[in-house]
Amino acid sequence: MTERKTITILSLEQALALPFSTQRMVHQGWRVIRLETPSDAGGGNAGDPNRYIGADLGFHDLHSYFIAPNIGKEAITINLKKKEGQDLLLKIIKELEVDVFMCNTLPKGYKQLGIDFETLKTANPDIIWCGISAMGPEYPDRAGYDPALQALMGFTYLTGESGGKPVPCGIPIIDLKAGDEAFTQVVLAMLEKNITGKGKEIHISMAQCAASWLITALPQLEFVKSDNELFTRSGNEHRSFIPCNVYPTKDGMVYLAVGNDSQWAKFTAIKGFESLSKPERKTNQGRMGDKENIYNEIGELSNTFTTKEFVDLCLSINLSAAPVNTIKEVASLEFISNKLLKTKLPDGTIVSLFPPAVETEYLKDKGYCLSLAPHLGEHNEKIITEQNN
Numbered sequence: 610m611t612e613r614k615t616i617t618i619l620s621l622e623q624a625l626a627l628p629f630s631t632q633r634m635v636h637q638g639w640r641v642i643r644l645e646t647p648s649d650a651g652g653g654n655a656g657d658p659n660r661y662i663g664a665d666l667g668f669h670d671l672h673s674y675f676i677a678p679n680i681g682k683e684a685i686t687i688n689l690k691k692k693e694g695q696d697l698l699l700k701i702i703k704e705l706e707v708d709v710f711m712c713n714t715l716p717k718g719y720k721q722l723g724i725d726f727e728t729l730k731t732a733n734p735d736i737i738w739c740g741i742s743a744m745g746p747e748y749p750d751r752a753g754y755d756p757a758l759q760a761l762m763g764f765t766y767l768t769g770e771s772g773g774k775p776v777p778c779g780i781p782i783i784d785l786k787a788g789d790e791a792f793t794q795v796v797l798a799m800l801e802k803n804i805t806g807k808g809k810e811i812h813i814s815m816a817q818c819a820a821s822w823l824i825t826a827l828p829q830l831e832f833v834k835s836d837n838e839l840f841t842r843s844g845n846e847h848r849s850f851i852p853c854n855v856y857p858t859k860d861g862m863v864y865l866a867v868g869n870d871s872q873w874a875k876f877t878a879i880k881g882f883e884s885l886s887k888p889e890r891k892t893n894q895g896r897m898g899d900k901e902n903i904y905n906e907i908g909e910l911s912n913t914f915t916t917k918e919f920v921d922l923c924l925s926i927n928l929s930a931a932p933v934n935t936i937k938e939v940a941s942l943e944f945i946s947n948k949l950l951k952t953k954l955p956d957g958t959i960v961s962l963f964p965p966a967v968e969t970e971y972l973k974d975k976g977y978c979l980s981l982a983p984h985l986g987e988h989n990e991k992i993i994t995e996q997n998n
Contacts (some may be wrong), residue, residue: 854906
């Protein structure tokens, strides 16, 4: 039986969007090789700027923010501004039979650095090429950083308290969406390649990825009668379903999501909650017209329970309710804590990081523990001298 070839990804990556994408590839058991700029190619900190962000672990190029998205990877450095560096890149792609090349540099630099699809095809005619950028190759100079893109694409405008300042989401959601989309499109290209035998050039626009998630907001433009009906900041309430909102308890806060009229009927049938039930509130449309009173009345009732008591009461009748957890509390949830990926720091300490989106056999075989994120150019000698026999 012929041994199956390991899928090899070579990724000129930095920041978060692309490292997050290739981290998902690590979870499949694919070989991911990070490509970065060496220290002799310019001043300042070399390679991925994220290497130098977060807690100092005792190594100049390995700070805490860099660890999680880069566990299980290898790392090499090549100066792609020099012809010898570009020639070396082609040699590595050919010798290692690289399946996929990825990058998240400015599109204007693709040809200058010798990393464009047509150039890399000379080393592997069937290569899959994927680039993430702010707005695609049509905007070659446009840099893409998550907070600015959240503002550009309306996410910041829609987030925050009613009448308050616009704020970005608490996590870099556009980075992560773009990374997921790159992963998905590469997998689809691999499936197509099984049929066509050909590689593919893929461009991921972070802005377009973000706009694709405005599926509840952009279509409004076609259906509202005036601009004052359009979505704006609404705090914790759901814009369409009442009474989805955050409510106080004796010891914290809970989110209650009532998504339809039958759930409302069950909720208002709870002993002690009957006062919420009024004929004009039977439908979601009716509740919309009286939502502020409903929010206040539910808050007065929820405040007589502990968080656990209120959540358990709602779950007992199959309503969706949850405590507003801190990140520390999320880490302690049983269904999360036993799925956290781990790595070993240079001092031997095992640290827990984050769970994969989906369990894989590879991760199970690894005991959910992957090698530490690599130092800058850690695998230069190994990979540059490696040949695929």
